[in-house]
Amino acid sequence: MAQILTFLGKGGVGRTTIAIAAARRFANRGKRVLLAIQEAGPAPGLILGIVPGAEPQELIPNLKVVQLQATVLLERSWEEVKKLEAQYLRTPFFKEVFGQELGVLPGMDSALVLNAIREYDASGQYDVIVFDGVGDQATLRMLGMPEIASWYFRRFRKVFADSDLGKALSPFIQPISSAVLNVSWTEDIFNQPMAQQANNQLEQGKQAIADPNRVAAYLITTEDAGAIATAKYLWGAAQQVGLTVGGVIVNRATGDGAESEEFEPLPISRIPIQSINDWQPLIDALPDFDQASQAPRPIAVNVAERKVSLFLPGFDKKQVKLTQYGPEITVEAGDQRHNISLPSELSGKPVTGAKFQDSFLIISF
Template sequence: MAGARILLFTGKGGVGKTTLAAATAARLAVGGHKVLVASADPAHSLGDVFGRPLTGEPSEVDTCLYAAHVDARGLVDKAWQDIRRQLRTALAGAGLDDLDAAELTVLPGVDELLALTEVARLAKEGPWEVVVVDCGPTAETLRLLALPEAVAGYVERLYGSGGALAGLAAHLGALRRLLVDPAVTSVRLVLTPERLVVAETRRTLAALALRGIRVDSLVANRLVPRARTRLRGRASIPWRGPAASWLRTRRAEQDAVLSELDASTPLRVHLVEHRPAEPVGIRPLLELAGELYGDADPLDAPFGGDDVRPLLGIRTLDEGGYELTVALPLTDSSELDLARVGDDLAITVDGVRRLVALPVLLRRHAVTDAAVEDGGLVLRFEEQA
């Protein structure tokens, strides 16, 4: 097998992503897949969900199910010896002092790159069919997923495509290709049905789309259960009292938020109700997965989705010129900025910026109009005089 399928679970801190990642992994294992669930979250609460200690080495927690904590600091002397040597050589050539292993770990982004490198290694070299990753909160995850492209760009500008850091550049390029391959890697965004959380989720969707990283589904966790009715004879009578009133009011608020979210994205939103106790251990996790996935495999199309739109779509206009659609999940509140940088288009959405290479056909054309439509950002190009 060339490599494993990778599912990345992320969301705002406290929404339950670790539990849902573990539940998904447990369900996949019961379905016959050999699965590794790995925590790349510095908080490392995955062991608490399984009710057992975990280390950086994958250990079996149930049949076909393995778990591990990705320890970036411990990987410096184990997984990145070659890259560290190249970095030392390059820094020496620039007139800087040599770095030891401890100093390397405090360089910005190195911990995150190490964690991502280890996930990629496990997916490629391990015996698992699926690697489920419990990522950090969304802000950290976005920074993590942007690092391979960003650092590779800096390396190429500073040292060219060859030289002392050629190996590092190749490594980062491989990581980037792994992340943007929709047949291999996808993100599942976990949220709670609150307006602030949903607003962050929308920004995250746009940021991941800019990076070319596929989001296959959304999971709305911790919905307040609906107030039940009770039977009196043959009549169904709603529960009354302050508790029942609070449940109805809170669930109505959550339903309204989810209705707005559902209308703003083509992604399916899966619902999970709040449970009276935290699911700890395999059996409670499988019960939770049953509520989320029903009888389906978590990798099946109803959950993973088959519709993967390219970031850029181009068509010729009858009246002349071209129309370029950038497939971004934008809303009326999205802060959008556009700039032309040579043959690239600099797109910034809610503070996240990416240079998008224009198709060769449009490089001698100028942007004459821009609009936000259902399909994303629509730009009109006309040939420069």
């Protein structure tokens, strides 16, 4: 399993440059590195000095670079879908539809990129994957996709099983499936080989995002007030998907570092304006990315005290909303929702109190 690193910040603050420098640093230390670039345009190639393609290619020793092209990823994913269809269906029907015909629907590219990162991680060929995404809410929603999809899976599974429709259909599921499938399915349509495989992948994704030694993000900003405000907002939003933010990088810094108060207690790295094509000073100024686990964790559960604490920097009390409609609790902050998966000791228990203090939402049961 690889260490996955990404960067968040306003456009124009130098995320791609920092990502390349970080990848070079890991490679110089002997790590096998993949720099995965989401931007489809020519700008990354101008910085890299080569035109990245849809297949990983070597930039320097130990460092490969790939441009994640949605159309190519869609073709590959469609072939995997057809393989699964041929494995489970007696008479496949997707075989007459070709990946080269398919267009990329809005939002589909995020799922394709996330799956590509998962596959590169699972390949065992890399020690570090530096993901240069769009660095905003879209990146956070993409990284939060395993948890969100997992919630949909388990929530609708229970709703369907308890419904009259689910109870009425259950006796017919097995004979119908036997007529069209190569495998024998049970009455629970959510507990089948394909569904289990998908759910296992979602659980693995959730565990990776929750582990700062596996996945971490760093905020990139300049001394511009708008860039600082955006970085603070993304810091809080990252907590909502369970992503650890390990620190802040102030790019093109010239001032006295007064902005550091905005990001306490995160460590701050200040990078002065660098000469063009001189990577070493930039590499030397980068933080120690292995220290991301020392940053405040997005969520902490204390079963003994029956409390859950969520770290939500960048938000005030008026921007945070707590609801409990079903067996789980939902926290809304900014434009993100987080359905908190609770341990069995707290699951389904009513909330008895909540307070917002020092950027922490503390929930009592």
